[in-house]
Amino acid sequence: MNPLLLTHFTATSCAGRGLDATLAALTEARSGLARCDFEGAALDTFTGRVAGVEDAPVRADLAEFDCRNNRLAQLALLEDGFEARVRDAIARCGAGRVGVFMGTSTAGILETELAYQRRDAQTGALPADFDYASTHNPYSLAAFVRAYFGLRGPAVSVSSACSSGAKVFGSARRMLETGLIDAAVVGGVDTLCLTTLYGFNSLELLAPGPCKPFDVKRDGISIGEAAAFALLEREPSAHAAHTEDDAILLLGIGESSDAYHMSSPHPEGLGARIAMEQALASAGLAAADIGYVNLHGTATPSNDAAESRALTSLFDRVPCSSTKGATGHTLGAAGALEAVIAALALRHRVIPAGVNTSEPDPALGLDYVLTTRAAPLRAVLSNSFGFGGTNCSLVFGRKGAVSA
Template sequence: MTIKISKYTSTPVYIHGCGFNSALGSSREEIHQRLRDGSFPQVQPVSGWLNNGTDTVVGKVAGELPAIPESLKPYNTYNNRLALSALAQVAEPIRQAIAKYGRDRVAVIVGTSTSGTSDTEAALLEKAESGELPGHYHYSVHEANDLGEFVAAYFELQGPVYTISTACSSSGRVFMSARRLLKAGIVDAVVVGGCDSFCQLTLNGFSGLEAMSDTFCNPFSENRKGINLGEAAAFMLLSLTVEDSAWTGDVPAVALLGVGDSSDAHHISAPHPEGKGAEEAMRRALDDAGLKPESIGYINAHGTSTPLNDAMESKAINRVFGEHTPVSSTKPLTGHTLGAASAVEAAICWHVLRYQLALPAQVNDGQIDQSLAPVALVQPGTQLVETAILSNSFAFGGNNISLIFGYAHG
């Protein structure tokens, strides 16, 4: 089949492999089946997780996580084991980049919001019971930079190492920072991605904000009540050069074509009601890629299922794209994975492009909120026509990021 390639004007950043583990699954077969069916068996109701005694719904990873090597014992946290489950899927292209460019020419830029907080919580609980912290515990696992340092240590990389923590846009901003390093010639390849895992602090924090739902999340529905939290890890390898291995048959290489950000600082936790920051991020991404709105064939919405987010995002999308560009939120399939959300949704976009999947249909109760600005929510079986995809992530404080992915010429 002939694939249409969008007429972008930016310098593409090629994606060499994608590792991904979430409630959507960890294998290609699981991920594709659940995207196709709109099924979410690993998004489950739970009791006893919140201090106020209410129930909630969370997206969990399944199966055993890999062990951290003994030589990296100080990095042995749940969050890093979750990260390793996705990193192992892109280990080969990372090692190929090391062999080609050298360890000092490969950078690490990742995003997180929880880091090793769950391990700190367990350590503090033990101290409360026994009077002492566990002998193996060190406070450094709690620091945000622990994730980036672990990734660099695991692959013995010597390039720059950044960990970005801007709440729910964390692992989207890594793409922007990575492209800057690549275009500046500081490095030749960058490991990007994000990882976030469950901890009581985050769960009860969002509960305190009255942002969590006690039922399955319902993006763009009149019955939406709030978010379902999830845990996940997703990583990619980026470079400015396309390798033969990035092409498969008639499918061109998948690349990052544009990025756009904004920081409207409207409110510490609520988005601007008119979506001004969201609109600015999307328009900047289009300008950066040199694309018109009609070149976007699908929008992966932030779509948290909170009353405020879905209202403002639908307004912003409608103003930029009108009401015919296909839109869906995939958070019902994964949960809202916080600092990993951007990387998770970038991974979903990569799978759609790389394997020419049907667009992820919007999962909700079918009772669309008619007060929302009109957008074209994806129906089952909808195919991608225009082959550039935009993915949104919006964070506390109005820290917003929009990414555009598509096929690129080699």
Template sequence: MPLSPLTLPHLQLGAATATSCLGAGLDAQLQALRNGRSGLSPCSFDTVDLPTWVGEIAGVDDVRLPPELAAFDCRNNRLAELALQQDDFIQAVQAAISRHGAQRVGVVLGTSTSGILQTELAYRERDASGALPVSYHYAQTHNTFSLAAYVRARFGLLGPAMVVSSACSSSAKVFGNAQRMIAAGLIDCALVGGVDSLCLTTLYGFNSLELLSTQPCRPFDAQRHGLSIGEAAAFVLLEAAPARPADDAVLLLGVGESSDAYHMSSPHPDGLGARSAMQAALAQAGLQADEIDYINLHGTATPSNDNAEGRAVGALFGPTTPCSSTKGATGHTLGAAGGLEAVFSLLALRHGVLPGGVGATALDPAIASVAPLNYLLEARPSAPRRVLSNSFGFGGTNCSLVLARGDAQ
């Protein structure tokens, strides 16, 4: 017999936290978004010698993991720990465990770099025979699953755990994975999000692709020169939404995913994969395009990505829906971008602000001529009820999320 399709539930975003170059915790993110402040600075990370700007987070190297988890010590897990300590998130996870049981709370996180910096550092310490230092633990650091293993051990969780590594859509796609796990009855609650940290491989890799900007990135601006790499950690607790959510509750209404496989690193020039993901998210949410009040664009500040996304958004939403990219404030946080920008969307819904495109002074005429977007150059007080957040990765791994206030239902 064929399997019956899952009825995918609306989920409620409960406790949330985020840490980026804008600061640690939700309040720091909100104030920076309201004020149009960027956290980017000239790159002085480790031994990197590149004329670029990065979104480096202060104090990560000072973080200490719990002694019993010392084998997990690396920049990525220290950044995860720093974020977990904000906004009473640890207490919220413990409360979720009390409600549901440790075996009914899943961990679904995204990353692209994981702890690769730890491997880079270990290679500097090889002995005369080329052996890596005995203090190096690949499985707990560089290994992509390290992030979920650390968070799971940190809280003593016993439910399913997985890591999504689909480039820049990684920590957006985790919302879809969690939604399906809850619908299938595997778990009652999911700890979702993503963490990516700076490393030499990422910085020199994007430089080799000639994608790094020598100035702070300016998504969708006519004078943009490429992207700025950032680092971030964001976490959210997801549970099934109650039949009558509170007016200020934030719900996940729709997840849209596509894989266009147009090119290893470039999107389809007309943004066909991006458009497919947005349409799928709207369809699952049961919404029309004109019911979206704000779009958090993927907006990397590279010419091809912004052009393609602009075409896709313009074709679906036209010239009226407010939109912007927040990467001018944080840089592109890669595997953490989807989670971080989902939290930014949550802040927009809870606190009545539409973020502006930090760094941009005018929408690129080449985009405006084919897609006259309502691109916000400055933050605007508003009261959005439904927002869409885009995350598009290398290879055409695309994901769009629709979030809404409880009183929008």
């Protein structure tokens, strides 16, 4: 595939608001996970909650979109000068030539939960002020971002479980390649809600303490919330601000659907391997060219084992880690959040530590990184795998990672 430029990117999660805070948390091996205090959730688990979302309503002219999910989206858009960079792209390309591609799992389902609590006692009718289309509907996120910037280009929501925030890069790439748009705002946002917390609890997947990906004592996931965005453009040579050394590119994308089981991965990681192979092939790279892999790494025994088998069948002791110990598993936002973390790793030439993991499971055979360290990274891979076998791998690199 033709490389695409990441003109700018940002992320907000329990690990911190913005890139500097996120990088600091990873560098210091500091987790944002805390004992669950989400209203109405009487569960013995830890969550990755972003403080202050409740006190930050969306812009007044967009009040119809007001919900926790879109509030978190707005908080992230305001970080790292991201909004200004998008508006610069709109000025260059035109509002009709910038697309929006958003990944989410539950979107604003919390609004429906709250509406049910206020339904009419006699008729069961939901309150008149409940607006499903602008809040709960998975498309509400894409519609909100599109309205926020006053865009007129295509807008898409992807809801493919935990690969949603990664698959949007593929959706955007296809429209950029066909020339339908010149730039794309891609990202993922998911927020805490009772449906998610109690749903994963019913599957017996929640860890009682902070999650420990790939640890010999790993015992489940910690649910988090996050918003992460990137601005993709087709012609990197047109932007003089990005030098040969500092430009970060999306080099390759791999997608697969193994459909092995509704909630369990293929035990040998078949779909995961296919996604990684496709990502490498589309980037024109060999496995040896990858200096770091950001693992999907949910911290459940079966998921980590399956991903390890897929990874070791392709790579020879590549440094790797899961950053979910710092952020929690942010579900539909995870792919976008970890894409941004991969870009941060490239920008600062560091391999982020796997927070909370103290004793990597030796049976998995990984070069699992426990302390953030410097490394001359040229290309990295980020994995996102979802329920139902919806898999996506992304390759990011610096200019020159692929020889002409």
